[in-house]
Amino acid sequence: MALFDRTSAAVEARQLVKRYGVVTAVDGVSFQAMRGEVFGFLGANGAGKTTTLRMLCGLLKPTSGTALIDGIDIVADPLAAKARLGYLDEEPFIHPHLTGREFLDFVADLYRMPRGRQREERMERLLNLFDLAQKDGELIGGYSHGMRQKIGLASLLIREPSVLLLDEPTNGLDPRSARLVKDLLEELAARGTTVLLSTHILEVAQALCRRVAIIDRGRIVAIGSMEELRVQAGSAGANLEDLFLKLTAGPESREMIERLLESGS
Amino acid sequence: MSEPAALSVIVLAELTALRNRLAKRSRVRLALIAIALVVAAVVIGGTAFTIGATVGRFLAYSVDPLLAAGFTGVSLLMLVVGFPTVIASFFVGRDLLQLIVAPVRTRDIFIARLVSAMSANLLISGILVAAVLGVGVGAGAPSVYFPLAVVLIAIEILTITSLQAILMSLILRWVPARMARDVAAAVAGLTGAGLYLAWNLSIRQTFGQKGRPDLSGLTGFAQHIDWLPTTWPGHALSALLAGSNGVAIAWLAASLALAAILMAMAAILYEQTLPSGLGIFGGTSVVWRRRTQRQAASRLARGAGSPALAIARKDWLGFRRDVRRLTRLLPALLLPIGYAVVLSQPGRTLSGFWSNVALLTFLSMFMASALATPSIPSERRGFQLLRMAPLTMWQLLRAKVLIALPAVLATMLVFSVAVAVASKSGPLQLLELLAFGVWLAGGFVSISVSGGAIDPRFEATDDRRSVGLVGSLASIGGSLGFALLSIGALALFVLGGQAAEGTAALGPIPQGPAIGTLIALAGVVLLAVGCGLVVLLMWIANSRLRSFEASIAAT
Known part of the structure; x- marks a missing residue:
């Protein structure tokens, strides 16, 4: 039985707007992700997913609107909000001249985690979980993309944040590691961690997320559970891929391919 | 066609990229x-x-x-x-x-x-x-x-x-x-x-x-x-x-x-x-393996981790392992060592206290610039990690100053002693030089760290390109201003002392303790302006880092 309140919002975006000069990257995005929920954030390339996530984690300041983490405004009280969340970029932020263990130690100190046996044991477990223990002693700069992704995830999990914002976390992972991450996220959510997951891989979103938001050209075009999305799109029985394509409708790809091949011949 | x-x-294509x-x-x-x-x-x-x-x-x-x-x-x-x-x-x-x-x-x-x-x-x-x-x-x-x-x-x-x-x-x-x-x-x-x-x-x-320049050597x-x-x-x-x-x-x-x-x-x-x-x-990859597997010291340590110490430790490890950064430091180290060695040769002695002061100022500025200016931009993408941590940018600036300061201070102190001995200065002058060296090192390191933070280029792969023009100008201009103010203050202190003793060449102005104190007070004002300059640059750096929003390319 869950010992946390699933009805309280752990992440809340209220009318978030981000403008770069005349370009509006995010245009009034609002949603809530509840405690212990895996919430999917889907959109095409350049739709505004990463910009939204970066506003939520405090890397970007919203032009207008509010981003709340556990009810704390990240702009008004950034230190308190940041202490509660972990953000994994699609290209993880790492220090290439540290070993995996040193990097985890660095992050733990940065977040003022108490030193001692407990922290060391947790670090050891994480390194083993992600198959990085045998790479101990090798600098992160020499890691493959997948290994960087794994050390990035480990650096979040070492300090047990209550909110995880993950931008394409399974990007570059082998099938076994991708499965591990999916299982881990489910388990974390069951224990009360809120996971906001931005991904292109719709199967991952369909398998993991209780609810999803679809963003297109900076605006949320649909939000809800699979059933709710089917109703919004008017497509009973459709899978997430069909719904996504319908809700972010552009020219049919088949039609475009035909046109391209015709122009080439 | x-x-x-x-x-x-x-x-x-290159011209188009430049235009863009x-x-x-x-x-x-x-x-x-x-x-x-x-x-x-x-x-x-x-x-x-x-x-x-x-x-x-x-x-x-x-x-x-x-x-x-x-x-x-x-x-x-x-x-x-x-x-x-x-x-x-x-x-x-x-x-x-x-x-x-x-x-x-x-x-x-x-x-x-x-x-x-x-x-x-x-x-x-x-x-x-x-x-x-x-x-x-x-x-x-x-x-x-x-x-x-x-x-x-x-x-x-x-x-x-x-x-x-x-x-x-x-x-x-x-x-x-x-x-x-x-x-x-x-x-x-x-x-x-x-x-x-x-x-x-x-x-x-x-x-x-003194007199005509002698071009025969040249x-x-x-x-x-x-x-x-x-x-x-x-x-x-x-x-x-x-x-x-x-x-x-x-x-x-x-x-x-x-x-x-x-x-x-x-x-x-x-x-x-x-x-x-x-x-x-084209694409760097660093492969390095530690010879011995040492357990992290944190197992034995107790208490909460310190972000400032964590950054210092990370910088130290990175510096030790990054051959590129080490090679950049060699010229900065060669200068003080070279000067100390050359000036200790007979017939190469310095012409006096002010020559020592000028040399100390230059070298302190050079060392601070080489070590401290790239300290924040060299975080590269890792800077985002620091921004996401519950850490203020002011804390980061302070940590970076404290990391670079000991190295510059140590070099300057050794150098001060070397030139003082070479120029046969007395203990009082050596003490003055040491105090001046500590003051300069603190100021120059703070200014240099600020300069790097004012205009960082986090995507640069080379430390020498990691600070933009505005940051470089702020760093150089601030350092020159601080140097002039500091030397001016020192000159006023020396002159004030001489005026108090009645040995200063002040022309028609009467000498005595009152005039001496007044001149020394003018020196204090210059020092205060110098401090103000350092604080101003650090404040600008703090504001710039807090509002930094550009995306940092994967490097």
Whole structure:
């Protein structure tokens, strides 16, 4: 039985707007992700997913609107909000001249985690979980993309944040590691961690997320559970891929391919 | 339909990229850069022109050795300072990977890249252009002298750039590719520092004594290097000034032939080494393994982790393992050691306390600039990690100052003792020097860290390119201002002390403890202004870091 309140919002975006000069990257995005929920954030390339996530984690300041983490405004009280969340970029932020263990130690100190046996044991477990223990002693700069992704995830999990914002976390992972991450996220959510997951891989979103938001050209075009999305799109029985394509409708790809091949011949 | 030539396609793409980079910048920023460049051109170019005109007018008998020395000096400067640009243009950049897999001849890539490779050398040669034109004006040269001077300088730039490309290609043949760039940078840096040291000591010898400057040492030195090909354009111009047109044409032809040979050699060697060069410079990967598996110290430690200590430890480990950063530090370390060694030689003693103060100020500024300025930009993408942590940017700035300070302080303290002993200063003067060194180190390190934070280039792969123009100007300008205020304050303290004792040369102003205190108070005001300058720059740096929003490319 869950010992946390699933009805309280752990992440809340209220009318978030981000403008770069005349370009509006995010245009009034609002949603809530509840405690212990895996919430999917889907959109095409350049739709505004990463910009939204970066506003939520405090890397970007919203032009207008509010981003709340556990009810704390990240702009008004950034230190308190940041202490509660972990953000994994699609290209993880790492220090290439540290070993995996040193990097985890660095992050733990940065977040003022108490030193001692407990922290060391947790670090050891994480390194083993992600198959990085045998790479101990090798600098992160020499890691493959997948290994960087794994050390990035480990650096979040070492300090047990209550909110995880993950931008394409399974990007570059082998099938076994991708499965591990999916299982881990489910388990974390069951224990009360809120996971906001931005991904292109719709199967991952369909398998993991209780609810999803679809963003297109900076605006949320649909939000809800699979059933709710089917109703919004008017497509009973459709899978997430069909719904996504319908809700972010552009020219049919088949039609475009035909046109391209015709122009080439 | 005609196919576009590869060379023009590459050059056009580079020009478009340059235009886009400029268009992306704000107009205010561009205007500031343009103003700074114009001011620098007027000041530096004007000084060089005046010196040239003076030499042409009053030192006609020494024009040939001085022109030869000028061409050689600027060539060496280009060789050292322009080397990173040449390496970056010929061997760095993922766009080169694209060119190498495309059906493009390496020779075309070489010629296309030569244009950007020459950019730094072109800028440096501005000093030579101004000086050489000044010589022409001073000596009343015939009109053909001026275009010929420009042509000869262009040939010199081509020669030096080709030589740099050859050097890098040769280094790549003998040194493992992974280390080649660092070896090249270390050699260039050490050569530069050595040349600066030699030049500085030579200037001290030439202008050190009271009365007329003694140029015999300088011209004697120029005669020793007369055989160097870098002197040939100088000989051509001096021959023209002397009316020997035939000799001038011969030197011009020799310079042209040398440039052509070196360029051809560079192109051939580049063809052979580009793939191996790109193997490392196109995409870096660091593989390193610790010899022993040491358990992290944190197992034994207790209490909450400290972000400042964590950053310090991370920086220390990164610095120790990053050969590139270590090689950048070598020249900075060579200067104080070199000065201390040279000045401890008999007959090389400094002329007194103020000479020690000037040297200490310069070296402190140089060390702080080398160590502290890139400390925040060198975080690269890791800076985002710090921004996401529950850590204020003010804490980060403080941590970076505290990390760089001990190294600068230690070097300065050792150096202060060395010069004080070499110049036979008393214990009181040594104490004054030490206190002044501590003050300067604190100020310069804070200013340098701030300069880096004001205009960081987190995506730069090289520390020397990690601070933008605004940051560099803030750092240099702030340091110079702080140096002037500090030296001024020290002078006022010394003068106040003398006035209190009644030994100061104040003219009609009466001396005594009251006047002495007043003068010392003026010194305190200068110190306070210096502190204000440091606080102002740190405040700007803090604001800039807090509002930093640009995305940082994966590097």
